[in-house]
Amino acid sequence: MFINKKNGASYGFVAPEIEADKGKDVKVPFPTFGILTPTISSNKAEVTVERTTTLVDLGSTALAAATDVDVTNGANLPAGARLMVKFTCGESTDAVFNVKVNLAGETCAELKGVAKETVCYELVWTGSTWQLLR
Secondary structure, rough: OOOOOOOEEEEEEEEEEHHOOOOOOOOOOOOOOOEEOOOEEEEEEEEEOOOEEEEEEEEEOOOOOOEEEEEEEEOOOOOOOOOEEEEEOOOOOOOEEEEEEEEOOOEEEEEEOOOEEEEEEEEEEOOOOOEEOO
């Protein structure tokens, strides 16, 4: 139960009725949101994702080559966490971002953008890799 101290309103969690969860101690991660704005250096950006929803804003850039976004997961990142990657392509440059997860450095998603466009991709953490939502 959460009580808003300013207006006295109370908010309670309503659990779903899922038969498979009967008798289990189900843990629900508290939803948090954060924005990361990493610097791109040598066609690479590094971020650590710790929140259930994270926006990685790569800003406006004109890339000469593909760029890697290396993602390190926080120790308690739950399956189902969302990662959004936003970038704007330069005037005459298409952009490709490879999202890599620092388990083995493998590329788990290739994000493509077209010159002069701002794009946003969303990925979900499956518990073992980031999967691009389509």
